[in-house]
Amino acid sequence: MSSSGEPTSTWTFLTHHARVLLEIARDPQARLRDIADRIGITERAVQGIVSDLHQEGYLTRGKVGRRNHYTLNPERGFRYPTEAGLPVGLLIDLFTQRDLPAGDARAVGHADAPTAPIDAVAHRSSAAAFR
Numbered sequence: 358m359s360s361s362g363e364p365t366s367t368w369t370f371l372t373h374h375a376r377v378l379l380e381i382a383r384d385p386q387a388r389l390r391d392i393a394d395r396i397g398i399t400e401r402a403v404q405g406i407v408s409d410l411h412q413e414g415y416l417t418r419g420k421v422g423r424r425n426h427y428t429l430n431p432e433r434g435f436r437y438p439t440e441a442g443l444p445v446g447l448l449i450d451l452f453t454q455r456d457l458p459a460g461d462a463r464a465v466g467h468a469d470a471p472t473a474p475i476d477a478v479a480h481r482s483s484a485a486a487f488r
Contacts, residue, residue, distance in 0.1 A: 373398055375448065377406045381416060381427045382449045388424070415445060 371379075376396045380387055389407065393400040407427075410416045413436070417428045431446025 373402065374406050374409065377403055378410060378415060378429070378445065379449065379452050381407075382429055382453055385427045385429075386421065386424055387427075 373396065377392055380392045380395055384391075389403045390400050393403045396403075407416070407418075411418055413433070415430055415433050417430070419426045419428065429445075429449065431449055432444045434441045435443055435445060435448075
């Protein structure tokens with residue numbers, strides 16, 4: 358319960374699979390332990406998620422010295438049928454854009470990508486015009 362007496366909710370928009378994928382996109386040589394610490398789950402859970410992502414073709418694993426190195430497949434589509442035609446690279450770009458210095462959209466390969474937050478009210482009204 359919150360201080361106002363309303364129940365607190367613990368759900369989030371992104372799954373642990375999405376969060377692991379994004380952490381690997383930010384640092385392809387990250388240790389599983391570090392990923393687990395960053396997103397607040399166990400190392401064993403991250404290991405299982407990385408295995409899932411590898412088996413489904415979202416990433417490949419290799420070694421650089423003694424460390425794992427991950428390569429993402431941003432062209433792989435989302436798993437849910439309604440988003441299956443969209444590449445996960447869109448999600449990766451959306452969240453890695455947030456990590457860039459202001460105005461540096463080219464670092465992820467999108468020179469024309471927006472660098473400002475989307476105005477939700479303007480977005481809704483322009484989306485309604487296309488219905």
